[in-house]
Amino acid sequence: MVHADSSNFKADISKEEAYKQVLEQAEALFEGQRNWEISNLANAASLLWHAYKSLPSPSKDVNWAGFYVLDPIVSNQLILGPFQGKVACQTIKFGKGVCGTAAERKETVLVEDVEEFPGHIACDGDSKSEIVVPILVGGKTVAIIDVDCAVVKGFDAVDREALERLAGLIGGACDW
Amino acid sequence: MVHADSSNFKADISKEEAYKQVLEQAEALFEGQRNWEISNLANAASLLWHAYKSLPSPSKDVNWAGFYVLDPIVSNQLILGPFQGKVACQTIKFGKGVCGTAAERKETVLVEDVEEFPGHIACDGDSKSEIVVPILVGGKTVAIIDVDCAVVKGFDAVDREALERLAGLIGGACDW
Numbered sequence: 001m002v003h004a005d006s007s008n009f010k011a012d013i014s015k016e017e018a019y020k021q022v023l024e025q026a027e028a029l030f031e032g033q034r035n036w037e038i039s040n041l042a043n044a045a046s047l048l049w050h051a052y053k054s055l056p057s058p059s060k061d062v063n064w065a066g067f068y069v070l071d072p073i074v075s076n077q078l079i080l081g082p083f084q085g086k087v088a089c090q091t092i093k094f095g096k097g098v099c100g101t102a103a104e105r106k107e108t109v110l111v112e113d114v115e116e117f118p119g120h121i122a123c124d125g126d127s128k129s130e131i132v133v134p135i136l137v138g139g140k141t142v143a144i145i146d147v148d149c150a151v152v153k154g155f156d157a158v159d160r161e162a163l164e165r166l167a168g169l170i171g172g173a174c175d176w
Numbered sequence: 177m178v179h180a181d182s183s184n185f186k187a188d189i190s191k192e193e194a195y196k197q198v199l200e201q202a203e204a205l206f207e208g209q210r211n212w213e214i215s216n217l218a219n220a221a222s223l224l225w226h227a228y229k230s231l232p233s234p235s236k237d238v239n240w241a242g243f244y245v246l247d248p249i250v251s252n253q254l255i256l257g258p259f260q261g262k263v264a265c266q267t268i269k270f271g272k273g274v275c276g277t278a279a280e281r282k283e284t285v286l287v288e289d290v291e292e293f294p295g296h297i298a299c300d301g302d303s304k305s306e307i308v309v310p311i312l313v314g315g316k317t318v319a320i321i322d323v324d325c326a327v328v329k330g331f332d333a334v335d336r337e338a339l340e341r342l343a344g345l346i347g348g349a350c351d352w
Contacts, residue, residue, distance in 0.1 A: 038256070038258070050262065080215035
């Protein structure tokens, strides 16, 4: 039985432990839910959000965590999926901003200071750093994980590795 | 241009004013986005969440705000859509719990104390009251708005009226 307790993280855990819980809970939640990628993404965004909020700065300064998915109609375009945080841009073209760059390159983009990133899309002026991880299925970008932080250098190699594992899990868990 | 500022609500506004902003911002966000109900629902959940958090109790005690949508595969079943809050049940059968009851009856269900509601689905033990408003298109339930509150009597006629207006707006704004 899915339960809100999955979003509860112990105090004083490390980032590695928090991500371990996210990955374990996500794997359990996705079980038998292959047709429902939106449900899976909605719960995954919730897990990530509550993990970050349980951690010290800079992780707790995360101000947006969620997904963009491939537009089923317009090619090379992402549309907003489930997320936690403030209102966000509804569409992003491949190649535009951090999200569109990661989608096009099919590789993680970790930006320590968004003001240094050419063409950054400033949906929220509070966002100072960002990590975007593409979800690849059959060599094609089907979605991206996008996390923004309200301080610079909000993300490091630990975030990159864990989010890439989550992307792999999500890519394999849903019928895209 | 969509901007996170849509989620910023002035301090000391009334519930009526907060909902007015939600409805105006939602209408603006939905413009020209008919094909993207998931994007629209994701942003609508964000607007609702931040509206509640700007208000005094009991509104600020809202602990879950989001959507369930009609399962495209299994009939008479809802699947989890975009939301803000903790991890939630992925599927709900029509007729089950507050959400399934509203979906089946095609009418708003406002529950002042969930423990008094027969068959309440306790995804989160923190939730004490709940309001569920069906989104109807052509006389059929296509989705529901679900809002939970961590105190009893979290919702009143103002919530009902505003959420029913939001349901009408969403029903008409997307190609379901």
